[in-house]
Amino acid sequence: MPTTLDGLEDIVATHSRICDLDGQLGKLSYYGVDIHDLAKFSSFEETAYLLWNGVLPTQTQLEDLRARLCAQRALPAQVLELMHLLPKTTTPMDVLRTAVSTLSAFDGHLDDTSAEANHRRAERLTAVMPTIVTSWEHIRHGREPIAPLSEHDHATNFLYMLTGQVPDEYTAHVLNVALVLHADHELNASTFAARVTAATLADMYAAIASAVGTLSGPLHGGANEQVIRMLLRIGEVANAEAYIEGALSRKERIMGFGHRVYRTEDPRAGFLRGMSKELGQRSGENKWFEMSQIVERVVKERKGLYVNVDFYSASVYYTMGIPIDLDTPIFACSRVAGWTAHVLEQYAHNRLIRPRAEYEGPKNVPYTPIDERN
Numbered sequence: 001m002p003t004t005l006d007g008l009e010d011i012v013a014t015h016s017r018i019c020d021l022d023g024q025l026g027k028l029s030y031y032g033v034d035i036h037d038l039a040k041f042s043s044f045e046e047t048a049y050l051l052w053n054g055v056l057p058t059q060t061q062l063e064d065l066r067a068r069l070c071a072q073r074a075l076p077a078q079v080l081e082l083m084h085l086l087p088k089t090t091t092p093m094d095v096l097r098t099a100v101s102t103l104s105a106f107d108g109h110l111d112d113t114s115a116e117a118n119h120r121r122a123e124r125l126t127a128v129m130p131t132i133v134t135s136w137e138h139i140r141h142g143r144e145p146i147a148p149l150s151e152h153d154h155a156t157n158f159l160y161m162l163t164g165q166v167p168d169e170y171t172a173h174v175l176n177v178a179l180v181l182h183a184d185h186e187l188n189a190s191t192f193a194a195r196v197t198a199a200t201l202a203d204m205y206a207a208i209a210s211a212v213g214t215l216s217g218p219l220h221g222g223a224n225e226q227v228i229r230m231l232l233r234i235g236e237v238a239n240a241e242a243y244i245e246g247a248l249s250r251k252e253r254i255m256g257f258g259h260r261v262y263r264t265e266d267p268r269a270g271f272l273r274g275m276s277k278e279l280g281q282r283s284g285e286n287k288w289f290e291m292s293q294i295v296e297r298v299v300k301e302r303k304g305l306y307v308n309v310d311f312y313s314a315s316v317y318y319t320m321g322i323p324i325d326l327d328t329p330i331f332a333c334s335r336v337a338g339w340t341a342h343v344l345e346q347y348a349h350n351r352l353i354r355p356r357a358e359y360e361g362p363k364n365v366p367y368t369p370i371d372e373r374n
């Protein structure tokens with residue numbers, strides 16, 4: 001039986017000014033700005049600025065940030081060369097973790113640990129991660145990566161690098177909203193991992209590599225990919241109810257449901273549900289949304305569980321034609337804004353993070369010489 005110690009449930013482990021999360025009321029804000037307003041009115045770049053600076057930017061500050069992000073999208077040639085050497089079967093999340101780690105070798109000023117230098121690293125990592133993800137999509141299929149655009153917003157450039165075409169406004173808008181919604185979420189597992197790494201005064205690349213690795217697991221960011229794999233296994237709307245009933249009776253976890261903090265609807269879910277529906281209608285392929293609705297109803301009725309951010313993002317990305325195993329890397333391309341904001345906050349008020357374990361093992365065990373053991 002899990003105890004409250006397992007998983008540090010409800011343990012307050014640090015102070016933070018970044019993300020305010022109320023799991024009972026289903027409320028979420030970044031530096032006090034409600035996620036609903038950010039989803040409706042903001043852009044990923046503006047949200048990243050807010051996370052890094054604690055206030056919304058002026059027009060000039062936003063334009064300057066956009067220009068700096070655009071200018072830093074290209075990957076060092078050696079990182080691309082290294083990616084060409086990896087087995088083509090390497091998962092995009094493993095490639096992302098490896099490439100992020102490698103970027104430290106090209107920093108050139110790792111000895112500069114000033115807040116300004118780390119702020120620049122936060123921008124650089126955010127600018128370049130979409131290039132890693134989309135380049136790998138081409139490299140693994142034997143194609144040359146598509147160079148980033150030197151203009152256009154983050155979401156548009158991501159889709160351009162993926163497909164070679166500047167997307168229509170609606171598609172870019174959907175990705176932009178998804179990036180805003182995923183950008184931060186208090187002390188989730190990957191952000192905690194980033195902060196633990198940063199608290200040893202390891203560099204920002206090490207902290208973000210820790211975070212990418214932590215996000216990849218199916219109980220965290222990796223769930224979005226598992227959601228669409230489940231929908232594909234269900235196959236048809238008519239199969240959805242029986243499939244979920246069967247899975248629950250076998251005590252399987254349904255990916256995209258449940259959350260450590262929310263005890264009500266996740267405030268991000270409504271936006272993703274709405275975009276899943278609209279994308280389905282626009283593309284003429286409604287079935288993933290319809291199937292998702294049935295899964296949502298049955299899991300809610302049988303288990304009382306709500307969807308989390310990973311559930312509807314899965315059908316959103318699938319309907320946009322995004323390869324399934326890029327779902328979690330896209331999450332990472334957004335969450336890097338939050339990870340780096342937390343790392344900056346950790347460096348600014350640092351103390352080593354080192355909890356204790358309640359010892360439950362044997363005590364006073366005599367050392368038996370090896371030839372006397374059986």
Ligand SMILES: CC(=O)SCCNC(=O)CCNC(=O)[C@H](O)C(C)(C)COP(=O)(O)OP(=O)(O)OC[C@H]1O[C@@H](n2cnc3c(N)ncnc32)[C@H](O)[C@@H]1OP(=O)(O)O
Nearest residue numbers: 218219220221223252253254255256257258259260308310
């Ligand atoms: C961006 C994100 O990281 S959002 C989360 C993404 N992860 C997923 O979608 C994976 C599916 N969900 C889960 O595994 C969990 O809900 C988690 C990991 C997100 C949170 O888990 P915890 O807070 O540790 O809850 P815990 O694992 O203790 O589950 C509590 C109970 O709910 C059940 N439960 C929780 N989630 C689910 C689920 N998705 N499907 C079926 N049952 C579930 C558990 O089986 C358990 O039931 P029991 O008490 O009868 O044994």
Ligand SMILES: O=C([O-])CC(=O)C(=O)O
Nearest residue numbers: 184185187188189260309
């Ligand atoms: O907060 C969590 O535990 C999981 C997470 O990252 C999110 O919901 O965005």
